[in-house]
Amino acid sequence: MRYFVVFYYLIISWHSISAQTALYNSGNIRIHDGGIIGFHTDLVNDGSFDENRGLAGFYGTSPLTLSGAFMPFFYDTEWANDSGVDLQTPVSVTNNANFIIGDVRTPRDMRDVFLNFTEDGFYNGETDLTKVDGYASVTGQASFSFPVGTPQQLRPLVLNSDGPNPLAKCAYFAENPNNPSTFPPFNTEIRAQTISGISQVEFWRLEGSVPSTITLSWNPSSGIAALAPELEMLTIMGWSKQARRWVSLGHTVVSGDLENGFISSASFIPDEYEIITFGSLAEPSDILALPNYILTPNNDGINDFLRINELEQSPNNSLTLFDRNGLLVFKAAPYQNNFAGFSNVDNLVINREQGLPEGIYYYVLELFDLGLQYQGFLYLER
Numbered sequence: 001m002r003y004f005v006v007f008y009y010l011i012i013s014w015h016s017i018s019a020q021t022a023l024y025n026s027g028n029i030r031i032h033d034g035g036i037i038g039f040h041t042d043l044v045n046d047g048s049f050d051e052n053r054g055l056a057g058f059y060g061t062s063p064l065t066l067s068g069a070f071m072p073f074f075y076d077t078e079w080a081n082d083s084g085v086d087l088q089t090p091v092s093v094t095n096n097a098n099f100i101i102g103d104v105r106t107p108r109d110m111r112d113v114f115l116n117f118t119e120d121g122f123y124n125g126e127t128d129l130t131k132v133d134g135y136a137s138v139t140g141q142a143s144f145s146f147p148v149g150t151p152q153q154l155r156p157l158v159l160n161s162d163g164p165n166p167l168a169k170c171a172y173f174a175e176n177p178n179n180p181s182t183f184p185p186f187n188t189e190i191r192a193q194t195i196s197g198i199s200q201v202e203f204w205r206l207e208g209s210v211p212s213t214i215t216l217s218w219n220p221s222s223g224i225a226a227l228a229p230e231l232e233m234l235t236i237m238g239w240s241k242q243a244r245r246w247v248s249l250g251h252t253v254v255s256g257d258l259e260n261g262f263i264s265s266a267s268f269i270p271d272e273y274e275i276i277t278f279g280s281l282a283e284p285s286d287i288l289a290l291p292n293y294i295l296t297p298n299n300d301g302i303n304d305f306l307r308i309n310e311l312e313q314s315p316n317n318s319l320t321l322f323d324r325n326g327l328l329v330f331k332a333a334p335y336q337n338n339f340a341g342f343s344n345v346d347n348l349v350i351n352r353e354q355g356l357p358e359g360i361y362y363y364v365l366e367l368f369d370l371g372l373q374y375q376g377f378l379y380l381e382r
Helices: 310-312
Strands: 012-017 020-025 034-039 042-045 057-059 063-067 078-081 086-087 091-093 095-102 115-117 120-124 136-137 143-146 156-159 168-173 195-198 203-207 212-218 236-242 246-249 255-258 261-262 273-281 291-297 316-323 328-332 359-368 370-378
Touching: 012 034, 057 063, 095 255, 136 143, 143 168, 156 168, 156 203, 195 236, 195 246, 212 273, 236 261
Parallel strands: 020 042, 034 057, 042 063, 057 078, 063 086, 078 095, 091 115, 095 120, 115 136, 291 370
Antiparallel strands: 012 020, 136 168, 143 156, 156 212, 168 203, 195 273, 203 273, 212 261, 236 246, 236 273, 255 261, 316 328, 316 359, 359 370
């Protein structure tokens, strides 16, 4: 037998808000195990509504609104309202959210309002007709697929983090980054020469503090064929908060065709980027090529240090140097144009204090902001 238990210190009243009836809680509601409550009216939660173990359902054909000073924590939920449910305060789900019909909507200009899934929270039933139209979030989970999109379509983002996220949240925007509705412009022309184009159709906003990779999918409305003539040229782009420009987040896996498919990024920290979208790599002939270098550290002011001018395009980088026998002799991340012929690694380098011997060395330079890796030679002359 299912039952609805209202715990002690309960103050429930019916208020008329803008000519619509609402359930107002300023006390303490708790749904015990096996209990169920169905909302066919708005909820204003100014009291305690947590430690629930039953089911809270949101039903009807007229739009519902959840508001109030405090976040309710529901155990199981059903979202089955033809006209959708509007959140004006964050809502947490500790177990299952069952999307049946209608969207859960949050204001895109209020990033502190979201449908949150706690460490054991999950969902099912998401489709183009029922999803989160706005911000979804997750706490205490390392991997999560955000069921976000617009009223017309589901456009999820899959997050895989190195550890549990204290809080990560995401929303999808079917907008041009050059003139978004809730952000300042992100000029798609401010990019490295290794990038030939950036999507002007859509983007995602992702927040999180844990190093992560993401997977995005595309469909015919994404216009990938016009952006990247070949699938191998597709990459994921992010607007760097520090560099104030678009940089590549890499493309470790790309699958599908130019109409439908998915792509995964390299590892990055979401909070370092404002928004994320698709981009295309430039033709190989347009990509910068790095030369072989000569180093003569004799304090004459010429070639005393290994200087790589292209580092200005990618402050996030690493440099490793090997001798002709493959022995690692130098490593820096990021590299700051300060190699003067001395090893900085703990290995079998002989006469370390005198500097590396004259000869040819092999370098590997990774420009993470551009998603590029270069290899070449350095000649050290004493």
